[in-house]
Amino acid sequence: MFILIKNARILTLDDSCGEIQNGYIVIDNEFISKIGAGTPISGNYDKIIDAAGSLVMPGLSNTHTHLGMTLLRGYADDMILKDWLEKEIWPAEAELTAEDVYWGSLLGCLEMIRFGTTAFCDMYFFMDETAKAVEKSGIRGCLSYGMIELFDEERGNAEFIKGERLVREWQGKANGRITTMYGPHAPNTCSKEFIAKVKKAAERDGVGVHIHVLETEDELNTMKKNYGVCSVHHLDSVGFWDTRLPGSDKSSLPILAAHSVWMSEGDIKIFAEKGVTVSHNPISNMKLASGIAPIQKMIQAGVLVTLGTDGCASNNNLNMFEEMKTAALLQKLDTKDPTALPAKTVVEMATKNGAQVIDKKTGVLKPGNKADLILIDLKKANAIPIFDIYSHLVYSASGSDVKTMIVDGKILMEDYKILVLDEYEVMKNAHECAQNLVKRVKDKNKML
Numbered sequence: 001m002f003i004l005i006k007n008a009r010i011l012t013l014d015d016s017c018g019e020i021q022n023g024y025i026v027i028d029n030e031f032i033s034k035i036g037a038g039t040p041i042s043g044n045y046d047k048i049i050d051a052a053g054s055l056v057m058p059g060l061s062n063t064h065t066h067l068g069m070t071l072l073r074g075y076a077d078d079m080i081l082k083d084w085l086e087k088e089i090w091p092a093e094a095e096l097t098a099e100d101v102y103w104g105s106l107l108g109c110l111e112m113i114r115f116g117t118t119a120f121c122d123m124y125f126f127m128d129e130t131a132k133a134v135e136k137s138g139i140r141g142c143l144s145y146g147m148i149e150l151f152d153e154e155r156g157n158a159e160f161i162k163g164e165r166l167v168r169e170w171q172g173k174a175n176g177r178i179t180t181m182y183g184p185h186a187p188n189t190c191s192k193e194f195i196a197k198v199k200k201a202a203e204r205d206g207v208g209v210h211i212h213v214l215e216t217e218d219e220l221n222t223m224k225k226n227y228g229v230c231s232v233h234h235l236d237s238v239g240f241w242d243t244r245l246p247g248s249d250k251s252s253l254p255i256l257a258a259h260s261v262w263m264s265e266g267d268i269k270i271f272a273e274k275g276v277t278v279s280h281n282p283i284s285n286m287k288l289a290s291g292i293a294p295i296q297k298m299i300q301a302g303v304l305v306t307l308g309t310d311g312c313a314s315n316n317n318l319n320m321f322e323e324m325k326t327a328a329l330l331q332k333l334d335t336k337d338p339t340a341l342p343a344k345t346v347v348e349m350a351t352k353n354g355a356q357v358i359d360k361k362t363g364v365l366k367p368g369n370k371a372d373l374i375l376i377d378l379k380k381a382n383a384i385p386i387f388d389i390y391s392h393l394v395y396s397a398s399g400s401d402v403k404t405m406i407v408d409g410k411i412l413m414e415d416y417k418i419l420v421l422d423e424y425e426v427m428k429n430a431h432e433c434a435q436n437l438v439k440r441v442k443d444k445n446k447m448l
């Protein structure tokens, strides 16, 4: 497809270009071929989008999700993380089927399209199903199988095989929209030996790693009690944070650390030195009362920080606009400094920073980059006046202001109409799967 977007206000996120008040973008198949001010040269376009009254910007990147968990939205609220996982979520997940994860993932993709997220990093089970949902929905996904070894070698071997198979079968599929990582669940659910094995496999296969780290004080205390050091230092002792392609620099493979709440100054220094990327999930951290990640300190130390929602059972949605606003407000409150985490920094976290771990040719609108972008409706009461576009996006705009989405040069939603999925079918099937899943869990509990 040869697409022209005209009459647009454009936020490129490209430092050398910035904002264009009235301009155009030309998309040639999956790539942006031209961006400029004013009116474009005429061309033989397959499609012309008149973006008058809209802002065109890079799509949002959600760097920590568990998409299959969309079916467990609101299933177990208001609990502490350990009980929530062990008493409610894991027993429910034991009843999940491949079909559940397919429809749950597709529902998640639908919600992300509606709310402007063009790319995400996921860690879950039955990941072939999530990959199929990504293939079908047209968005971009970096997928990992969540390996929970539980310090059991036999279980670890079986988990590792599933993680490895996902990487081998799906890396680069769907025209590169699907990428993969290894997903060891967390330092308190996987042994050091297992994590060292994962590091080697990631380097061998040339993919990154996605892990939960220092999410709760309980994790910090358990690690200190069992190993004498925190999770970051524990994994540092097996070189996990140095996962990289042999002979290349620290940025060669993405190392994605979700949460990173209970970080010491020393932990932050390790992340900065080793090039670890943090996925900050403020809403999940607030809902589970896990704590407040020292994001301001991490950024000052040079850590690349991105944003994620976490799964729908701890958020309870996939709305990155809510995540952006919460991230900004929470750092201000925590540091008692209203200048902490300004709006521009938050928008960068949700776009170009996230793109660094998913696809480096996205996250910034410039020629040669992939055409992953969204149109935000500015003809809305909450968009008048706009003195600063970053302020609007973080403090006033909402996910429902996203009217059009293009990923890899393909239009997924236009003027609020989803073009790639039968929205009703997805919602109906996901709803049925959720009801049946909960019934199976209840029946099983009755038998116990």
Ligand SMILES: C[C@H]1O[C@@H](n2cnc3c(O)ncnc32)[C@H](O)[C@@H]1O
Pocket: 066, 069, 085, 089, 090, 093, 123, 124, 125, 146, 185, 212, 215, 284, 310, 311, 314
């Ligand atoms: C992949 C597994 O991870 C589980 N999970 C979901 N949210 C969290 C969280 O906040 N911390 C740790 N683990 C989490 C998910 O239920 C799967 O079992």
Ligand SMILES: [Zn+2]
Pocket: 064, 065, 066, 212, 258, 310, 311
């Ligand atoms: Zn998580």
